[in-house]
Amino acid sequence: MKHFTSVHDVDDLTKLVDLAFAAKANPNHNKNMGQHKTLILLFFNPSLRTRLSTEVAGHRLGMSVITMNAGQGWKLEFEDEVIMNSDKAEHIKEAAAVISQYADLIGVRTFPSLTDREADYQDRILHKLMTYASVPVISLESAIRHPLQSLTDLMTIRHFQKTERPKVVLSWAPHPKALPQAVANSFVEWMQAAAVDLVVTHPPGYELAPEFIGATPVEYDQKKAFAEADFIYTKSWSSYADYGKVLTKGSEWMVTPEKMALTQNAYFMHCLPVRRNVVVADQVIDSSASLVIEQANNRQWAAQAVIQSLLNDLL
Amino acid sequence: MKHFTSVHDVDDLTKLVDLAFAAKANPNHNKNMGQHKTLILLFFNPSLRTRLSTEVAGHRLGMSVITMNAGQGWKLEFEDEVIMNSDKAEHIKEAAAVISQYADLIGVRTFPSLTDREADYQDRILHKLMTYASVPVISLESAIRHPLQSLTDLMTIRHFQKTERPKVVLSWAPHPKALPQAVANSFVEWMQAAAVDLVVTHPPGYELAPEFIGATPVEYDQKKAFAEADFIYTKSWSSYADYGKVLTKGSEWMVTPEKMALTQNAYFMHCLPVRRNVVVADQVIDSSASLVIEQANNRQWAAQAVIQSLLNDLL
Amino acid sequence: MKHFTSVHDVDDLTKLVDLAFAAKANPNHNKNMGQHKTLILLFFNPSLRTRLSTEVAGHRLGMSVITMNAGQGWKLEFEDEVIMNSDKAEHIKEAAAVISQYADLIGVRTFPSLTDREADYQDRILHKLMTYASVPVISLESAIRHPLQSLTDLMTIRHFQKTERPKVVLSWAPHPKALPQAVANSFVEWMQAAAVDLVVTHPPGYELAPEFIGATPVEYDQKKAFAEADFIYTKSWSSYADYGKVLTKGSEWMVTPEKMALTQNAYFMHCLPVRRNVVVADQVIDSSASLVIEQANNRQWAAQAVIQSLLNDLL
Numbered sequence: 045m046k047h048f049t050s051v052h053d054v055d056d057l058t059k060l061v062d063l064a065f066a067a068k069a070n071p072n073h074n075k076n077m078g079q080h081k082t083l084i085l086l087f088f089n090p091s092l093r094t095r096l097s098t099e100v101a102g103h104r105l106g107m108s109v110i111t112m113n114a115g116q117g118w119k120l121e122f123e124d125e126v127i128m129n130s131d132k133a134e135h136i137k138e139a140a141a142v143i144s145q146y147a148d149l150i151g152v153r154t155f156p157s158l159t160d161r162e163a164d165y166q167d168r169i170l171h172k173l174m175t176y177a178s179v180p181v182i183s184l185e186s187a188i189r190h191p192l193q194s195l196t197d198l199m200t201i202r203h204f205q206k207t208e209r210p211k212v213v214l215s216w217a218p219h220p221k222a223l224p225q226a227v228a229n230s231f232v233e234w235m236q237a238a239a240v241d242l243v244v245t246h247p248p249g250y251e252l253a254p255e256f257i258g259a260t261p262v263e264y265d266q267k268k269a270f271a272e273a274d275f276i277y278t279k280s281w282s283s284y285a286d287y288g289k290v291l292t293k294g295s296e297w298m299v300t301p302e303k304m305a306l307t308q309n310a311y312f313m314h315c316l317p318v319r320r321n322v323v324v325a326d327q328v329i330d331s332s333a334s335l336v337i338e339q340a341n342n343r344q345w346a347a348q349a350v351i352q353s354l355l356n357d358l359l
Numbered sequence: 360m361k362h363f364t365s366v367h368d369v370d371d372l373t374k375l376v377d378l379a380f381a382a383k384a385n386p387n388h389n390k391n392m393g394q395h396k397t398l399i400l401l402f403f404n405p406s407l408r409t410r411l412s413t414e415v416a417g418h419r420l421g422m423s424v425i426t427m428n429a430g431q432g433w434k435l436e437f438e439d440e441v442i443m444n445s446d447k448a449e450h451i452k453e454a455a456a457v458i459s460q461y462a463d464l465i466g467v468r469t470f471p472s473l474t475d476r477e478a479d480y481q482d483r484i485l486h487k488l489m490t491y492a493s494v495p496v497i498s499l500e501s502a503i504r505h506p507l508q509s510l511t512d513l514m515t516i517r518h519f520q521k522t523e524r525p526k527v528v529l530s531w532a533p534h535p536k537a538l539p540q541a542v543a544n545s546f547v548e549w550m551q552a553a554a555v556d557l558v559v560t561h562p563p564g565y566e567l568a569p570e571f572i573g574a575t576p577v578e579y580d581q582k583k584a585f586a587e588a589d590f591i592y593t594k595s596w597s598s599y600a601d602y603g604k605v606l607t608k609g610s611e612w613m614v615t616p617e618k619m620a621l622t623q624n625a626y627f628m629h630c631l632p633v634r635r636n637v638v639v640a641d642q643v644i645d646s647s648a649s650l651v652i653e654q655a656n657n658r659q660w661a662a663q664a665v666i667q668s669l670l671n672d673l674l
Numbered sequence: 675m676k677h678f679t680s681v682h683d684v685d686d687l688t689k690l691v692d693l694a695f696a697a698k699a700n701p702n703h704n705k706n707m708g709q710h711k712t713l714i715l716l717f718f719n720p721s722l723r724t725r726l727s728t729e730v731a732g733h734r735l736g737m738s739v740i741t742m743n744a745g746q747g748w749k750l751e752f753e754d755e756v757i758m759n760s761d762k763a764e765h766i767k768e769a770a771a772v773i774s775q776y777a778d779l780i781g782v783r784t785f786p787s788l789t790d791r792e793a794d795y796q797d798r799i800l801h802k803l804m805t806y807a808s809v810p811v812i813s814l815e816s817a818i819r820h821p822l823q824s825l826t827d828l829m830t831i832r833h834f835q836k837t838e839r840p841k842v843v844l845s846w847a848p849h850p851k852a853l854p855q856a857v858a859n860s861f862v863e864w865m866q867a868a869a870v871d872l873v874v875t876h877p878p879g880y881e882l883a884p885e886f887i888g889a890t891p892v893e894y895d896q897k898k899a900f901a902e903a904d905f906i907y908t909k910s911w912s913s914y915a916d917y918g919k920v921l922t923k924g925s926e927w928m929v930t931p932e933k934m935a936l937t938q939n940a941y942f943m944h945c946l947p948v949r950r951n952v953v954v955a956d957q958v959i960d961s962s963a964s965l966v967i968e969q970a971n972n973r974q975w976a977a978q979a980v981i982q983s984l985l986n987d988l989l
Contacts, residue, residue: 072395080702082730092433092454096425096461100397103423108733110726118722127951129850134947139722142946142970146726220444316457317449321442340457387710407748407769411740411776415712418738535759631772632764636757655772 045353049170049183050191051234057198064199064342064349071104071348077355078107084147085111085184088169089155093316093343094184094192098151101347105355107148122172136169140176149180149354156187156224158288164188165253180354188253190226193315194234195346200339201240201275204311209239210274211308215266216246217323218297219280222290227315228281229256236260245269249291253284266297273307278314278323299324304333311335360668364485364498365506366549372513379514379657379664386419386663392670393422399462400426400499403484404470408631408658409499409507413466416662420670422463437487451484455491464495464669471502471539473603479503480568495669503568505541508630509549510661515654516555516590519626524554525589526623530581531561532638533612534595537605542630543596544571551575560584564606568599581612588622593629593638614639619648626650675983679800679813680821681864687828694829694972694979701734701978707985708737714777715741715814718799719785723946723973724814724822728781731977735985737778752802766799770806779810779984786817786854788918794818795883810984818883820856823945824864825976830969831870831905834941839869840904841938845896846876847953848927849910852920857945858911859886866890875899879921883914896927903937908944908953929954934963941965 047053054060066073083102087095095111102109114120120139121132128135143150152173156164164187174181183191201212212235214228228244229252235242236258244252245263263269270276278299283289298321304310312324312334320326329336362368369375381388398417402410410426417424429435435454436447443450458465467488471479485501498506516527527550529543543559544567550557551573559567560578578584585591593614598604613636619625627639627649635641644651677683684690696703713732717725725741732739744750750769751762758765773780782803786794794817804811813821831842842865844858858874863886865872874882875893893899900906908929913919928951934940942954942964950956959966 075395080705080734082733084726090433092427092449093457096399096427096458099425100423100461103397104395108730110729112722112726118720121950125951125956128949129952133949134722135950138946138948138966138970141967142723143726145967145971146730146974316453318453319443319448320436320450321440322444326440336453337456337460340453341460344461390710405748407742407764408772411714411742411773414740415738415776418712419710631768633768634758634763635751635765636755637759641755651768652771652775655768656775659776 045357047174047181048191048350048354049181049186050189050230051194051237057237060195060349060353061199061202063352064195064345067348067352068345074105074352076106077352078102078105081107081148081355082146083107083109083149083151083351084143085109085151086114086143087112087153087184088114089153091153091184093340094153097343098184098347100344101351104348105351122169136172137176140173141178144178147179148358149182149351150177151182151184153184154186156226158222158224158282161287180358182350182354185226187224188226189230189233191230192343192346192350193227194230195350196339196342197231197277197313198234198238199342199346200313200335204335205274207274209241211272212240212242212275212277213269213273214242214244215269215276215278215299216250216297217278217280217299218292218295219319219322222282222288223280225252225281225284227279228252231277231279232256232260243269247292247297249283249285250281251285267303267306270303270306273310276304276307276310276312280323295322298322299328301325301327304328309333313339316340360672362489362496363506363665363669364496364501365504365545366509366552372552375510375664375668376514376517378667379510379660382663382667383657383660389420389667391421392667393417393420396422396463396670397461398422398424398464398466398666399458400424400466401429401458402427402468402499403429404468406468406499408655409468412658413499413662415659416666419663420666437484451487452491455488456493459493462494463673464497464666465492466497466499468499469501471541473537473539473597476602495673497665497669500541502539503541504545504548506545507658507661507665508542509545510665511654511657512546512592512628513549513553514657514661515628515650519650520589522589524556526587527555527557527590527592528584528588529557529559530584530591530593530614531565531612532593532595532614533607533610534634534637537597537603538595540567540596540599542594543567546592546594547571547575558584562607562612564598564600565596566600582618582621585618585621588625591619591622591625591627595638610637613637614643616640616642619643624648628654631655675987677804677811678821678980678984679811679816680819680860681824681867687867690825690979690983691829691832693982694825694975697978697982698972698975704735704982706736707982708732708735711737711778711985712776713737713739713779713781713981714773715739715781716744716773717742717783717814718744719783721783721814723970724783727973728814728977730974731981734978735981752799766802767806770803771808774808777809778988779812779981780807781812781814783814784816786856788852788854788912791917810988812980812984815856817854818856819860819863821860822973822976822980823857824860825980826969826972827861827907827943828864828868829972829976830943830965834965835904837904839871841902842870842872842905842907843899843903844872844874845899845906845908845929846880846927847908847910847929848922848925849949849952852912852918853910855882855911855914857909858882861907861909862886862890873899877922877927879913879915880911881915897933897936900933900936903940906934906937906940906942910953925952928952929958931955931957934958939963943969946970
């Protein structure tokens with residue numbers, strides 16, 4: 045693997061998931077693999093889970109890990125051939141080339157504008173960085189994908205699935221803020237590559253981008269979608285068609301015990317952070333069917349497997 | 360020791376102080392004790408001494424240490440059964456459970472509202488975190504206690520005391536801002552548990568909470584309190600009765616050379632940071648009787664002893 | 675070497691440059707030299723290159739590295755005998771003494787006011803810190819010097835020079851903001867100590883401080899200065915005479931391909947971050963004559979050589 049930015053970067057999905065489970069079973073088995081190597085994490089957007097889990101994964105492999113919160117005061121120019129007399133003090137061209145010399149791997153979290161759909165869906169910041177970086181890049185969530193989360197989710201489903209081809213439902217959720225489509229896009233992409241039956245359910249207007257949804261069935265009736273489900277994965281996202289907008293009000297799409305009762309004793313999943321009693325009722329997230337804490341646990345093993353794969357291909 | 364949040368968590372106070380002195384005498388003696396273990400420090404309030412001394416202590420034990428400044432942008436919900444549609448993106452229930460999976464020990468600094476006395480004195484944030492965390496928690500100062508500082512202070516007094524049962528005076532100090540009662544509460548609690556004669560002196564209105572002051576004598580005349588003292592420990596705090604308020608103006612209670620002359624050649628102590636010529640006159644803090652730099656030094660050994668004790672009981 | 679704050683602290687310049695090249699050739703050769711030692715980096719001003727390169731250098735020597743961004747919320751008092759009832763909660767006297775007890779080396783970045791020339795040129799913050807610190811101090815850029823950058827620049831020139839005594843031109847550049855004179859002052863100081871022919875060129879009004887420029891020739895005609903040059907080092911700075919002011923507008927002094935054509939196939943240098951098409955044209959910085967990325971690379975080896983020298987003299 046040369047970079048880790050989407051499922052398309054993964055040579056062998058089963059092998060990568062197995063590697064993550066091996067790390068979980070034996071966390072310090074490869075403790076010298078990253079010795080004398082540096083992982084630099086750049087957060088253009090703040091993070092809790094991703095930062096901590098990736099730092100821990102790097103440390104477990106013996107790496108030195110340095111985190112930069114690039115939000116405050118460090119404004120980069122991403123456009124070419126511009127006269128840089130605004131508030132942006134450095135071009136991504138220099139920044140990426142320079143950081144590449146201090147790091148063996150670079151992790152980067154970028155974010156969508158939610159106003160300029162074209163720029164967001166070109167994942168412009170991530171790709172500019174990759175163009176000018178000379179070392180492997182790990183996406184810690186980009187404008188349109190969150191592949192470390194999706195690898196985690198696949199691990200979690202693999203562990204808890206009771207049938208060979210479980211029914212997995214991605215269910216849109218209400219939220220007070222307009223959120224990116226990244227987690228949803230990425231989840232769909234990874235589930236399509238895995239041996240599951242995926243159904244997506246959301247109110248009209250929240251259709252995912254055609255290049256992500258592909259041939260995956262969409263069911264506008266949430267209750268119908270939940271029937272026979274083995275896993276309910278819920279997540280809020282803003283509209284792609286009416287880009288970046290929240291189109292609906294009310295709690296109608298919240299995941300409740302009544303809706304969970306329609307499933308085949310389905311597990312409940314969410315990537316966190318989650319708004320309780322907005323996205324999901326307390327009774328669901330606090331039930332034994334809830335896998336949210338286990339998902340967060342798996343973030344560290346997913347990160348470790350990805351770093352190991354990239355280090356391996358460095359040698 | 361299962362957690363370290365107050366003197367009541369300590370099984371054997373003398374043993375813990377001895378352990379701190381042993382760390383000071385031989386800093387790297389236990390350099391592999393924390394190998395492959397992670398200490399995550401959460402600061403809901405910023406910190407210099409506590410952050411640096413605790414990170415250094417963790418590193419000396421071979422731990423990997425990760426610091427999160429939770430102040431900026433990371434707003435947690437602490438109330439149960441609430442509909443989370445405000446600005447708080449995550450519940451402490453998930454946050455604590457998730458961080459517990461990445462850490463072997465969690466250190467946390469919380470702070471009082473200074474407006475809601477009941478919530479502050481329940482130490483609600485710390486206790487919510489401990490309820491949902493699954494690993495030992497170290498208080499890096501809470502709404503009402505600062506036990507690492509108190510352990511440090513006890514070490515310092517132990518080293519410099521000239522008599523078996525020294526007279527220790529906690530003297531309230533003026534300050535331009537309303538400050539927590541945490542350091543004062545904690546100091547009283549630890550001195551009560553140690554073999555010293557404690558006297559507290561402050562203007563009327565600054566009485567500490569009954570559960571902290573207990574049977575410790577209070578002397579409203581600062582000069583009388585200083586007579587025969589071996590240690591003068593000064594600290595500003597806001598009112599408990601008129602909760603969170605500053606009731607007095609003027610520099611009458613500042614520690615001066617004249618007041619120090621009333622003591623039995625007492626040492627001067629303060630936890631830092633200190634406002635010079637407000638809390639204490641330059642001539643006192645700059646004199647050879649001042650132990651403030653030594654106290655700050657001992658912070659690292661106190662932290663190391665606490666981490667060692669917790670790691671020991673993990674095994 | 676006892677501290678590293680200017681070229682005057684360096685015993686043997688050639689030896690220090692050789693040490694930096696040795697680190698570059700064999701990065702992990704001294705990987706245990708800093709074991710059980712702590713490097714604390716204090717940034718009163720934010721930083722990308724300096725922070726990352728110095729952290730990486732410390733890690734490569736086996737040190738534990740802790741970075742504090744002192745900008746936010748941590749306000750220090752630098753004046754003596756003051757009544758501290760303003761917004762400054764701690765005096766540099768305590769802060770420096772305390773941090774010295776947690777660190778084996780302290781790195782510090784300070785900055786000029788650009789309004790109070792006398793205070794800036796006394797480098798007051800740096801010197802106060804050094805007065806009260808009890809361990810070696812590394813300047814990570816001060817109000818008036820940037821010695822780690824200058825060591826880097828000397829390394830870079832040494833590697834690329836084609837003649838025994840190359841002609842090096844320091845050329846002032848336009849910039850939308852008023853910038854410190856630190857990089858320029860320091861570059862002049864180091865080039866004066868090295869075997870190069872230095873010429874400084876700038877518009878009238880941008881004369882450097884007399885104690886820095888010394889006997890170095892100043893040429894007000896940029897094109898004349900470029901003639902026969904082997905290295906063009908460009909940097910913006912604000913006026914010393916009309917202190918902290920930007921006196922000129924327009925892009926007349928930008929480095930362009932036309933100007934580079936006047937040189938003896940000179941290399942182009944800049945310390946970064948750089949404003950493209952303001953300080954230098956894309957065609958120059960993107961050409962094979964540009965050394966800016968190599969300069970940034972050398973920052974890590976310069977830092978490593980400095981830390982090694984200081985650690986060596988600790989023993």
